Amino acid sequence: MKTLKIGVLGAGEIAKGRHIPAFRHVEEVSVTAVMDINEERAQEAAEKFDIERVYTDLNDMLENIDALLITTPNKYHAPAAVQALNAGVHVLCEKPMALNTKECKEMIEAAEKSGKVLTIAYHYRFMKEARAAKRIIDSGEIGEPLVIRIKAMRRRKVPGWGVFTNRGLQGGGALIDYGCHLLDLALWLTGSSKPTEVSGTTYNNLSMQKDQVNEWGTINPATFEVEDHAAAFIRLENGATVILETSWAANIPEDEETISISGTKGGLDVFPLRLNKAENGVLLNTDITWMPEEEPFEILQAKHFAACCLGFAVPLANPYESLYVSSIMESVYESAKVGRSIQIKRE
Template sequence: MKKKLRVGVIGLGLGRHHLAGYVGNDEVDVVGIADVNGELLRTMAQEYHVPNTYTSYTDLLKSQPDLVSIALPNYLHAPATIDALKAGVHVLCEKPMAMNAAEAQRMVNAAHGNKRVLMIALNNRFRTEAQVLKKLIEEDVLGEIYYAKTGWMRRRGIPGAGTWFTQKARSGGGPLIDLGVHMIDLTRWLIGNPKPKSVLGATYAKFSDTEQGVIDVEDLAMAFIKLEGGISLIAETSWASHVPSEGAYVKLIGTKGGAEIIGDKLTIYTEMHGQQVDITPAYTPRAWADCIAAEIAHLVTCIRDKKTPMSTGEQGMEMMKILEGIYKSADQGKTIKIG
C-alpha cells in the first residue's frame, strides 16, 4: 500500500477549495493549514478535521509536508513558492503564477534546483468540454489551427474593491490577470502551447469611480497576440462593461473545422460528404469544485509516478510574459515583442 502524501494548504480564501479537494482525495492526508486569519483557520480546521493550524506559512513548511497549495495574494506567490521548494516541498501555486516573468523564472529555477514539482493551478484545463476538445484537436479534427479568439466578460463584478485584489502593487493587474489568464491559457493549451512572439494590448479603467476603496487596475483589457507558427489570438476580458451578461468563451478556426466553447457547451463546425455540419459532443460538464479536485488528483498522480504535470512552471512563465507584454503594450501604445 502506497504511503499517503502529507499535504498543507497556505491561504484559505481560494485555498479553501483546494482544501476540499485534498480532503476528498484518498491518496493524501491534510496535515496542516496556514492563514493570517485566526478565526478562519479555526473554522476550516473544524470543518475539515485538520490537525494543525499555523498563522505563518514558514511554520507549516517546518512540519515537512510533501506538497502544499499556495493560494495567497498574488504578490506572495513567488516568495512563498520559492520558500516551499527550497524546503523540499512540491507546490501547486494558484494563478497568476507571479507578479511578472522575472519572478516566474526564479520560481522555475527553484523547482529545478531543488528537484521538486511546480504546477500552476489553471483549473479550466480540467473542464470536461475542454478535455473533449483537446482530444479532438489531437486527432486532427480541426486541421491546422490558425486563428483563435477568447474572452471572459462581466457586466458588473469588480471583486474585493479596495482590498489587495484591486491594487496594482499587490495584485499585478485587474481582470486580465484574474480572468484573462484563464482563457488565454486554456486557448494556448488547446492548440499545443505555441510560444508567444508579440502582443499589442489596450487596457481601460472606466468604472473605478463607482466602487469604494483603492482601485488602480484596469476593468477591461484586450489584446492581439501573435503566436509561433503564425497563429493569431485575440483576447478580451472585463470586470465591468456594458455587455448583456457575464460569459466566457473560446473560438478556434482551423483548415478542417472550427470549434467554440461557450460556457460549458462545445460545438464543432466542419464538413462531411460535402455538407456543412455542426457537431455537439455528448458529455457531462464538471462543476468548478470538481475541476479543482481533478487538478489536485492529477498532480498527486504526477508526484507519485514521477511524471510532468499538465500545467508546468515553464508554461506559467510563458503566460506571465504574455500578461506582462500586454500591460507594457497598453502603457507604451505599441507592439511588444516577446522572447
C-alpha cells in the same frame, strides 16, 4: 493510505471553498497544516476542516509537510513557492503563477533545482469540455490553428471583496484574475506555442465612475487601482493569432465565456463544445450531445496533483506554459502603458 501531507498557505475563500474540500476526496492526501497572515483565519480553517496544526512560520510548516498549496494574494506566490521548493516541498500554486515573468522564472529555476513538482491551478484544463476539446484537436480534426478568439467577459461583476482591485497585491485586474484562465486554456488546446508579439489595451473607466451598477458588491473608485477591461492581439511562434477580450465590467448584453478556434481543416468552439466543418460539399456544425461522466474539475485537479507528487503523473499545467501566460499578460500591461506593441524575446 495517507502518504502525502499538505500544508495550506492562505486560508481564504479559494482554499476553504475549493481546494481543502477537494483534497478530502483524495485517498493519499491529508491536509495537516495551515498558515495565514491572519492567524484567526488559519485557526478557523483548522477547526472547520479538522487540520492538525496552525503555523505562524512558513519554514516550520515546510519542515512538516510534503506539499504546499499557495492560496495567498498573487504577490506572495513566487516567494512562497521558491521557499517551499528550496525546502524540498512540492507546490500547487493558485493562478496567476506570479506577478511577472521574472518571478515565474525564479519559481521554475527553484523547481528544476529541487526536482519537486511545481504546478499552477489553471483548473479550466480539468473541465470536461476542455478535455474533450483537447482530444478532438489533438486528433487533427481541425488541422493547424490559425486564429484563436478568447472572450472572458462579465457584464458588471467587479469583485467587491478581498484584494482583487489592489495592484500591489494582485498585479492587475480582470486580465490577471479572470482572462488568464481562458488564455491558459486556449494556449494549451492549440499546442502551447510561444507568444512572440503582443499589442494590448486596458481600461478602468467603468469602475472609476460614481454609483456604478455592480452585481458583486460595492466598488470604491478611490482604491480601485487595476483594469476592469482589457483587449489584446497576440502573435504566436507557430503563426497563429490570439484575439483576447476580458472584462469584469463590460457593457454587453450578458456574460460570455468562449474560446473559438479557426483551423486549417475545421473550427472548434469550447463552452459549449462544437465542431464546425466544410465537408462533402456542405457546411456542417456538430454539437456534442454526450461527454463521459467525469469528476468535478477541482477533484480531478487535486487527485492529479497528488499523483504528480507521488511520481505517477507529470503536471498537466506545467510551469513553462504558465510562464507564457504570464509573459503575455505582462506584455499586455506594458503595451497598454507605452501605446505600442511589445516583442517577446526568444529565450
